[in-house]
Amino acid sequence: MPRTAEAKQRLREEQREHILEAAKHVFARKGLAATVDDVAIHAGVSHGLAYRYFANKEAIFFAIIKQALQAPSADLQRVLDMPGTPGERLKWLLSAFVESRRHPETFLLLDQVLSSQTVPNELRELVRKRSQDLQSVLRQLIIEGQETFEVAAGDPDQLVRAIFAYVDGIPRWALYDPEHYQEHFPDADIFLRLLQP
Amino acid sequence: MPRTAEAKQRLREEQREHILEAAKHVFARKGLAATVDDVAIHAGVSHGLAYRYFANKEAIFFAIIKQALQAPSADLQRVLDMPGTPGERLKWLLSAFVESRRHPETFLLLDQVLSSQTVPNELRELVRKRSQDLQSVLRQLIIEGQETFEVAAGDPDQLVRAIFAYVDGIPRWALYDPEHYQEHFPDADIFLRLLQP
Numbered sequence: 001m002p003r004t005a006e007a008k009q010r011l012r013e014e015q016r017e018h019i020l021e022a023a024k025h026v027f028a029r030k031g032l033a034a035t036v037d038d039v040a041i042h043a044g045v046s047h048g049l050a051y052r053y054f055a056n057k058e059a060i061f062f063a064i065i066k067q068a069l070q071a072p073s074a075d076l077q078r079v080l081d082m083p084g085t086p087g088e089r090l091k092w093l094l095s096a097f098v099e100s101r102r103h104p105e106t107f108l109l110l111d112q113v114l115s116s117q118t119v120p121n122e123l124r125e126l127v128r129k130r131s132q133d134l135q136s137v138l139r140q141l142i143i144e145g146q147e148t149f150e151v152a153a154g155d156p157d158q159l160v161r162a163i164f165a166y167v168d169g170i171p172r173w174a175l176y177d178p179e180h181y182q183e184h185f186p187d188a189d190i191f192l193r194l195l196q197p
Numbered sequence: 198m199p200r201t202a203e204a205k206q207r208l209r210e211e212q213r214e215h216i217l218e219a220a221k222h223v224f225a226r227k228g229l230a231a232t233v234d235d236v237a238i239h240a241g242v243s244h245g246l247a248y249r250y251f252a253n254k255e256a257i258f259f260a261i262i263k264q265a266l267q268a269p270s271a272d273l274q275r276v277l278d279m280p281g282t283p284g285e286r287l288k289w290l291l292s293a294f295v296e297s298r299r300h301p302e303t304f305l306l307l308d309q310v311l312s313s314q315t316v317p318n319e320l321r322e323l324v325r326k327r328s329q330d331l332q333s334v335l336r337q338l339i340i341e342g343q344e345t346f347e348v349a350a351g352d353p354d355q356l357v358r359a360i361f362a363y364v365d366g367i368p369r370w371a372l373y374d375p376e377h378y379q380e381h382f383p384d385a386d387i388f389l390r391l392l393q394p
Contacts, residue, residue, distance in 0.1 A: 029314075030314075111369065114369075114372065114373040115369065115372035115373060117226075117227075128373075131373075152387075152390065154384075154386075154387070155381065157380075157381040158381050158382070158383040158384060158387060159383070159387060160381075161370065161381050161382070161383050162363070162383035162387045162388065164366070164370070165363055165364075165366035165367040165369070165370065165383065166359070166362055166363045166366055167362075167366070168366040168369045168370075169361070169362035169363055169364070169365040169366025169367070169369070170358075170362040170366070172308065172311075172312065172362070172365045172366070173358065173361070173362070173365075175311065175312035176311040176312060176325075176328075183354075184352065184354040184355050184357075184358050185355070185358070186355040186356070186358050186359035186362065187351075187355060189351075190349075190351070190355060190356060190359045190391060191359065193349065193390050193391050193392075193393050194387060194390050194391065195390075196390050196393055
């Protein structure tokens with residue numbers, strides 16, 4: 001039975017996705033020193049197949065980052081449309097932040113984009129812009145939550161920074177002690193105490 | 198007037214200290230890709246003078262890390278000798294943690310030691326051991342603080358991880374947005390809410 005065009009298309013998408021998933025792990029460990037070959041080996045595919053989907057390692061890296069930015073965008077849109085008090089929406093968003101860090105790979109890549117001097121400017125600006133969008137929404141919810149006395153009083157910008165410090169710090173442990181990353185992963189409840197009046 | 202041996206010795210120590218201070222900034226930005234020349238330029242001293250104090254860049258890096266580990270050791274000893282309830286001692290230690298991050302350079306270097314695969318094993322083990330000592334003291338104080346109801350109930354290991362996530366995350370902002378690092382630096386009070394019952 002010949003494959004339909006649709007089935008072929010689906011297979012291509014699955015292969016591309018599989019290569020991207022492998023690439024996340026490879027880049028998270030090796031940074032931009034990783035090669036297309038490293039990715040192909042980790043994905044268990046041939047060198048040639050990897051190159052059929054991606055022209056070079058920069059293209060792979062770019063695709064991962066673009067994908068990594070979709071999840072927080074969806075969370076942001078959802079929190080803006082959501083019913084509930086500012087404090088409730090903030091708690092939902094912060095819980096989503098923490099839970100997503102149970103898979104640290106993409107966050108380690110975002111960290112590399114923001115901290116490395118060898119990443120293309122275009123990519124860094126994309127990540128920085130998205131981070132600023134997140135910060136604005138957080139800041140707004142914090143101010144509204146302070147007005148309803150659901151969030152501790154004080155400089156909202158400091159609290160934004162504290163929240164980001166926490167969620168940026170969690171994935172470092174996947175580098176420091178990868179074997180025990182899932183063990184003792186801190187529940188969102190602990191994180192939410194940062195808001196507590 | 199000829200310099201006494203003592204004055205010469207003091208001058209040597211000051212020069213060495215000055216080179217180390219410059220090296221902290223250079224390594225924090227460039228990682229192990231930094232060279233002795235980069236350090237000499239940043240310190241405003243000659244190539245030859247830098248080499249009089251340090252055989253190679255590994256020796257500089259090692260000296261910085263050894264120095265960086267002294268401050269938390271002193272804090273640890275002080276907190277063990279300190280009067281007060283477990284909650285009070287814990288708050289003192291955590292405030293010291295946060296305040297020390299106002300100068301992020303050495304913490305970025307410690308991060309590199311723990312996360313890079315190119316750092317000598319001996320150095321990584323030294324930093325890891327010190328981190329484990331800190332974790333043990335924190336864990337013990339948390340358990341004692343839970344018994345006196347000064348610290349929120351729950352898995353002490355998760356709280357240790359949360360505390361480290363926070364203090365490991367703060368210095369990332371010196372890489373992401375160095376211009377605004379001191380602005381909106383989060384007060385220790387925010388951090389201490391992580392303990393709040």
